[in-house]
Amino acid sequence: MTEFWVGTSWKMTKTLGPAREFARGLRARRDWPVRPFVIPPATALATVAAELGPDSPVRLGAQNAHWEDAGAWTGEVSVPQVADAGATMLEIGHSERREHFAETDERVNLKVHAALRHGLLPLICVGESAEVRRAGGAAEFVADQVRMALAGVPDAVPALIAYEPIWAIGAAGRPAQPEAVAEIAATVAAAAGARATVLYGGSVDLGNAVDLALVPGIGGLFVGRAAWQVSDYLSIVDRVGERLG
């Protein structure tokens, strides 16, 4: 297995039946040429964990958790709760959450600390809007997001940083060019130091995965729509694994 990460977030898709089916497809897989991870909705975490079994090489993540451990926060889930359901990593600060759910840089930082308090690996999402990129401020914007997310976190603590430019995400998005990704990967490394592994996300698919995986400074791919079928996810894993292995 290379150290290269390839994972998918299901966002708000899949009820338990399809979640179980996806997890069975993962469990059936014996050899992994990359480090796999899957990030189901909170409702499916325990089911996917049970299907994967206790020693699965597939790392399980939660899409979100509150920064407090417990309390009167109706509708929220805590880090201890998602950890109890089987998550060992926590996605924080996805642009959809920043845009729609008031996930500010301050809250991202609180959630990073909450994840680390409970031994979960933070997967911190950063990325600029189209306006910021057009104005020439992408690198500086992302560096600021990274610095704010990691404020107060000791240098030696590992973290994954997913660079997901907002304009690249989703059905209306277009994948970033490798040169732009390389520039930001270097920027993130400078802002976060050696503890950070930089992933790229935003319209990754089978056709562009290898080009994006080969970008200098990129240590993983974070895939949405193109990996929501387990066979498609495994095709991306294989194609990237063949080229990196």
Ligand SMILES: O=C(CO)COP(=O)(O)O
């Ligand atoms: O947001 C993403 C992963 O978190 C990327 O989504 P898409 O691959 O569907 O553009």
